[in-house]
Amino acid sequence: MTEAAKQPLLDVHDLRTHFHTFGGTVKAVNGVSFDIAEGEVMGLVGESGGGKSVVGFSILGLIDSPGKIEGGQILLDGEDLVKAGEARLREIRGREISMVFQDPMTSLNPLHSVGRQMDEVLRLHSDLDAQARHSACVEMLESVGISRATERLRAYPHQFSGGMRQRVVIAIALLARPRLIIADEPTTALDVTIQSQILKLMRRQIAEKGASMILVTHDLAVVSEMADRITVLYCGNVVERGRARELIEAPAHPYTRGLIDSIPDPSNRHERLKQIPGTVPDIRNLPQGCNFRDRCPRAQALCAEIEPKLSAQRGSLSAACHFPLNPGESA
Amino acid sequence: MTDVTAPMLDVRNLEMHFPLGGGLFDRLRIGRKGPRLDRSVVRAVNGVSFSIKRGEIMALVGESGCGKSTVAKTIARIxxxxxxxxxIDGEDVANHDFAQMLPVRAKMQMIFQDPYASLNPRQKVRDIVAEPLLQQAKGAEARREVPARIEKLLARVGLNAEHAGRYPHQFSGGQRQRIGIARALSVTPGLIVADEPVSALDVSIQAQILNLMKDLRDEFGLAYLFISHDLSVVHHVADKIGVMYLGFMVETAPRDVLFARPRHPYTRALLSAAPSIKAKRDKQEIELTGEVPSALSLPSGCCFRTRCPFAWDRCAVERPALRDMGEGQAVACHLIDEPERDVA
Amino acid sequence: MTAFLQSEFFHNYCRSSSAMIGSGLMAFFALAVLIGPFLVAQNPYDNATLNLLDSYKPPMWLEGGDPQFPLGTDGQGRDVWASILYGARISLFIGLVAMIASCTIGTVLGLIAGFYGGLADSIIMRIADIQLSFPSILIALFLMSAVGTGIDKVLIALTAVGWVVYARTVRGSTLSEIEKEYVQAAKVAGLPNTKIIRKHVLPNVLTPLIVIATIQVGTFVLIEASLSFLGVGVPITKPSLGLLIKNGFDVLFSGLWWTSVFPGFAIMMLVFGINLFGDFLRDELNPRLK
Incomplete structure (x- = not known):
C-alpha cells in the first residue's frame, strides 16, 4: 500500500487563516500544507496556540469574524473549498466531511432526542425513507457499542454519560458515510479507560467505512497509536511531518524531539524529564527567522535571519529546520 | 524538633460524604406518605487510609469521580x-476549627489544577504569593520581611522580581502554575497537596513544572500528595501510588512494584488503557466495559464489580478489605483468595 | 489615562454611535443639574422671583412668547426651563441615591446568601422572590401610603424595590466564584471568611452590577416620576420632573401643553440616554456576548 500511488482525498496547500483582533493580527495558521490519502489517518499535533484546531475549522469553512482565510487552497477531490460558497460548504459538511469535537455537548442539541438528531442528518444527506432512516440509525448506534439502540434513540443527550455521548457524536459523524472525519481532541475530556474504548471504536469504524480522518490532538501518545502519518504544528506553521513511527522514533525537528522527550513514559527511567525551555512566543509578535529558535538548543545565527522552509529529510520525513537531527541524536 | 521518622501525613479511614445540594425547597419531595426531605448523600470518599513520610511523594490515581480530588481537598481542610x-505532622486536625487550623496551614499547602481559576484575576502576583504568609506573619517585624521573601520565592520558581507587580492574565499557563507553587511555598510547608497540577498544561510545560516540583522536594524535603489521572506522569514523580475507585482505595504499592506487578483488575485495566508513545508493548489487555456507577448509590459488595471482567457472586456480597501483599503492596480484591479465577 | 485611551473599551466606545449619544445625553443632564441652576435667572421655588403676571406664557417661538421664558411658564409664572433644570436635579438625586442604597444592600445580602448558603440563603432569596412577584410600582405605592410622602420616603420605597436585582445577581456570581480554585486557595492560606468575601469574592462579582446600576438609575427616575404623578411622591415644595408633569397635566387639555410636555420630554431623553449607554456597557462587559 503506497500512499504516493493514490490521489490525495484532501490537499491543503499554504493555508493561511488570520484573526484580526483589537490587539493585532493573530496569524493562527500561517502557511500550512499537508495532504491525506483515501483511508488514511493523519495526526495533527501541537501545543495550545499551535493553530491545529483552526486548521480543522478552516477546512469546514467555519471561520467566523474576526477570523478570515487569507490565502491558500483546500482541495477536496480537486475542488477548492476556500472558493466554495456557503451553500456548497453546507452540502459538504456532514456528507463529505464531518466533525467530532472535544466536548460532545457542543455538537448535540440538548432539546432534541438523539434519534431526532440522527434522523436529521440522514434527511439532509440521504434520500432514504423514514423507515430506512430509522433502521440506519439503530444500526449505527449499535455499531458504536450502544446497546438497546431502539430504546436509546428516544433518549436525550443529558441521559447519556460523557463516554456514551461521545459515542453518539461519533455515530452521527459517521451516519452520512463521510469520506473525511475531522476529530478535534475527541478523547481529551474522557477518562483513560473510556478513551481507549473510544479510540478502538474510531479506528475500527474508519477502517470498516473506508473513511479518512484528521485527528487533531495535543497528545502524542494518542496519535502515535492512531495515525498513519503525523503533522506537527508550531506557531501556525508545519515544523515536521512524516510517517507516524518514523517521526516518533527519530524525528528530524528539535521541537518534535523536545515534545517526545518531555512525555513521561514508564519505560523511560530518567529521573528528570527533558524539558523544552521557555514558552511559546506571542503569536501576534513572532520573532524573525525560525519561530522556535528561542527555545531551541541547536539554534545558530542563521536561524535568527532566515525562516527555514519545510524540506525533505531522511525517509518519509520533511522538516522546517536548518539543522535537522540525525537518528538517535538528541536535541 | 519534631520526630523525623514520623509520617508528615497520616490518613486513617478518611470519609467524606456530601449531602445532596440545594436548599429546603430543592430537596422537598412529595411522596405517598406526604412531604419529606431528600437526605441522600454523595459518598465521595469511603474510608481511605495511607501515610506519607517527609520527602516522599505519594500519588493518588483514578478516573473522574473516584474521589481523589475530594481526598486532596479534605486533607487541605477545604x-x-x-x-x-x-x-498532619502527628496532630489530628480532622475536627480542628478555623483558629486551630491556622498554625497547621503553615505546615501544609496546596497547588491547584487550573492555572486560570486558581489565581484571583484582580490581585497582583505579589499579593497572591504573600497571602498564606501574611496570615502567619504576625507583627510588624515579620511583615517587613515579606517583600524580600516574595522576591526570593519568585526567583526560586523561575520568575523574576518585575513579575511581582503584574496581574495573572499577563502570564502563560505554565508561569501561572509557577506562581501557584510560589504561593504554596511561601510558608515553607512540609507537605504540599497537589491536585492535578500539570493536567491543564501543554506537554513541554508539564515537564518543566514536574521537574521544578521534584527539585523543590529535594531542596526542602517536601512531602507531596500528588493527585493525577495520568499514569505516565505518576510513574515519573511518585515514590508510591494509591489507586482509587468510587471513593475506595483498591490498591497501594511502591511505584516499581505497582507498574511491574499490578494485582487489582482495575489497576491492570488502567495500565493497559494508557496510550503510549512507544511501539506496542505486549501488555496484558484488560478491557473495561461500561462506566463508573454513581456515588449516590454505591454497588453492594465490591465497588468495582459492575465493570470487573472477573466478578463472581462473592463480589456482590462481600466488600473486599485492603490486604497486605508484602513489599508495601496492598490490594482490595477477592481474586487474591481464588487466583484460579484470574483468567481473562 | 493613556492606557485607557488605547484600550479596546475606548476604541469600541468611539465606534458605537449609541454609546456616544447615550453618554452625550447623560453628560448634558449631569451638566444641567450641576451648573444649570446658575445659568437661569429665576429660582422657581423662590416665591420672591415669581410674578403672577407671567403665568401661562407660551414658549418663546409662539405668539405671546417671551424670550425671558424660552419654554414658557406655568400657572405661578415659573419658567418651565428653569423648573426642568431644578426638577432634573431632584429626579437624578433620588435615582442615584436610591441606586447606591439598593446596590449596597442588595450586594451585601447577595454575598451572604451565596457564600454561606443554608438558612440565610433560603430566607433572603424567598423574600426576594415574593418581592419580585409584585409589580415594583405597587410595592412603592403601598409603602408610600403606609409611611407617607417625602423625598426620604421615596428613597426608602425605591430601595425596597431595587435591592432584589442586585441580591440575585450577586448571589449567582458568588456561587460560581466560590467554586473557583482561587477561593479554595484563600481557604488553604488561612483567610477568615469575611476576608475571603471582601478580598476575593466581592471584587469579582462587581462587573455585572455596573450595567444593572446604570440602567436602574433610569428605572428609578421613571418610578419616582410615576409616584409623584400619582401624588404619593415628592412634596410640592420640591417638584421633580414627575411632579412637573402632574402639575401641567391639570391644564394640558386647556391648550397649555408646554407645562407638562417639556418636562416629559426631558425625562424621556434622560432615561433614553441612560439606557443607550447601559446597553453599550452590557455588550462590552459581558464576555459571553463577545
Whole structure:
C-alpha cells in the first residue's frame, strides 16, 4: 500500500487563516500544507496556540469574524473549498466531511432526542425513507457499542454519560458515510479507560467505512497509536511531518524531539524529564527567522535571519529546520 | 524538633460524604406518605487510609469521580471530613476549627489544577504569593520581611522580581502554575497537596513544572500528595501510588512494584488503557466495559464489580478489605483468595 | 489615562454611535443639574422671583412668547426651563441615591446568601422572590401610603424595590466564584471568611452590577416620576420632573401643553440616554456576548 500511488482525498496547500483582533493580527495558521490519502489517518499535533484546531475549522469553512482565510487552497477531490460558497460548504459538511469535537455537548442539541438528531442528518444527506432512516440509525448506534439502540434513540443527550455521548457524536459523524472525519481532541475530556474504548471504536469504524480522518490532538501518545502519518504544528506553521513511527522514533525537528522527550513514559527511567525551555512566543509578535529558535538548543545565527522552509529529510520525513537531527541524536 | 521518622501525613479511614445540594425547597419531595426531605448523600470518599513520610511523594490515581480530588481537598481542610482521622505532622486536625487550623496551614499547602481559576484575576502576583504568609506573619517585624521573601520565592520558581507587580492574565499557563507553587511555598510547608497540577498544561510545560516540583522536594524535603489521572506522569514523580475507585482505595504499592506487578483488575485495566508513545508493548489487555456507577448509590459488595471482567457472586456480597501483599503492596480484591479465577 | 485611551473599551466606545449619544445625553443632564441652576435667572421655588403676571406664557417661538421664558411658564409664572433644570436635579438625586442604597444592600445580602448558603440563603432569596412577584410600582405605592410622602420616603420605597436585582445577581456570581480554585486557595492560606468575601469574592462579582446600576438609575427616575404623578411622591415644595408633569397635566387639555410636555420630554431623553449607554456597557462587559 503506497500512499504516493493514490490521489490525495484532501490537499491543503499554504493555508493561511488570520484573526484580526483589537490587539493585532493573530496569524493562527500561517502557511500550512499537508495532504491525506483515501483511508488514511493523519495526526495533527501541537501545543495550545499551535493553530491545529483552526486548521480543522478552516477546512469546514467555519471561520467566523474576526477570523478570515487569507490565502491558500483546500482541495477536496480537486475542488477548492476556500472558493466554495456557503451553500456548497453546507452540502459538504456532514456528507463529505464531518466533525467530532472535544466536548460532545457542543455538537448535540440538548432539546432534541438523539434519534431526532440522527434522523436529521440522514434527511439532509440521504434520500432514504423514514423507515430506512430509522433502521440506519439503530444500526449505527449499535455499531458504536450502544446497546438497546431502539430504546436509546428516544433518549436525550443529558441521559447519556460523557463516554456514551461521545459515542453518539461519533455515530452521527459517521451516519452520512463521510469520506473525511475531522476529530478535534475527541478523547481529551474522557477518562483513560473510556478513551481507549473510544479510540478502538474510531479506528475500527474508519477502517470498516473506508473513511479518512484528521485527528487533531495535543497528545502524542494518542496519535502515535492512531495515525498513519503525523503533522506537527508550531506557531501556525508545519515544523515536521512524516510517517507516524518514523517521526516518533527519530524525528528530524528539535521541537518534535523536545515534545517526545518531555512525555513521561514508564519505560523511560530518567529521573528528570527533558524539558523544552521557555514558552511559546506571542503569536501576534513572532520573532524573525525560525519561530522556535528561542527555545531551541541547536539554534545558530542563521536561524535568527532566515525562516527555514519545510524540506525533505531522511525517509518519509520533511522538516522546517536548518539543522535537522540525525537518528538517535538528541536535541 | 519534631520526630523525623514520623509520617508528615497520616490518613486513617478518611470519609467524606456530601449531602445532596440545594436548599429546603430543592430537596422537598412529595411522596405517598406526604412531604419529606431528600437526605441522600454523595459518598465521595469511603474510608481511605495511607501515610506519607517527609520527602516522599505519594500519588493518588483514578478516573473522574473516584474521589481523589475530594481526598486532596479534605486533607487541605477545604472540607471538613465526615469521618476518620487526619494526622498532619502527628496532630489530628480532622475536627480542628478555623483558629486551630491556622498554625497547621503553615505546615501544609496546596497547588491547584487550573492555572486560570486558581489565581484571583484582580490581585497582583505579589499579593497572591504573600497571602498564606501574611496570615502567619504576625507583627510588624515579620511583615517587613515579606517583600524580600516574595522576591526570593519568585526567583526560586523561575520568575523574576518585575513579575511581582503584574496581574495573572499577563502570564502563560505554565508561569501561572509557577506562581501557584510560589504561593504554596511561601510558608515553607512540609507537605504540599497537589491536585492535578500539570493536567491543564501543554506537554513541554508539564515537564518543566514536574521537574521544578521534584527539585523543590529535594531542596526542602517536601512531602507531596500528588493527585493525577495520568499514569505516565505518576510513574515519573511518585515514590508510591494509591489507586482509587468510587471513593475506595483498591490498591497501594511502591511505584516499581505497582507498574511491574499490578494485582487489582482495575489497576491492570488502567495500565493497559494508557496510550503510549512507544511501539506496542505486549501488555496484558484488560478491557473495561461500561462506566463508573454513581456515588449516590454505591454497588453492594465490591465497588468495582459492575465493570470487573472477573466478578463472581462473592463480589456482590462481600466488600473486599485492603490486604497486605508484602513489599508495601496492598490490594482490595477477592481474586487474591481464588487466583484460579484470574483468567481473562 | 493613556492606557485607557488605547484600550479596546475606548476604541469600541468611539465606534458605537449609541454609546456616544447615550453618554452625550447623560453628560448634558449631569451638566444641567450641576451648573444649570446658575445659568437661569429665576429660582422657581423662590416665591420672591415669581410674578403672577407671567403665568401661562407660551414658549418663546409662539405668539405671546417671551424670550425671558424660552419654554414658557406655568400657572405661578415659573419658567418651565428653569423648573426642568431644578426638577432634573431632584429626579437624578433620588435615582442615584436610591441606586447606591439598593446596590449596597442588595450586594451585601447577595454575598451572604451565596457564600454561606443554608438558612440565610433560603430566607433572603424567598423574600426576594415574593418581592419580585409584585409589580415594583405597587410595592412603592403601598409603602408610600403606609409611611407617607417625602423625598426620604421615596428613597426608602425605591430601595425596597431595587435591592432584589442586585441580591440575585450577586448571589449567582458568588456561587460560581466560590467554586473557583482561587477561593479554595484563600481557604488553604488561612483567610477568615469575611476576608475571603471582601478580598476575593466581592471584587469579582462587581462587573455585572455596573450595567444593572446604570440602567436602574433610569428605572428609578421613571418610578419616582410615576409616584409623584400619582401624588404619593415628592412634596410640592420640591417638584421633580414627575411632579412637573402632574402639575401641567391639570391644564394640558386647556391648550397649555408646554407645562407638562417639556418636562416629559426631558425625562424621556434622560432615561433614553441612560439606557443607550447601559446597553453599550452590557455588550462590552459581558464576555459571553463577545
Amino acid at each position: 472540607y471538613k471530613p465526615t469521618g476518620g482521622e487526619l494526622l
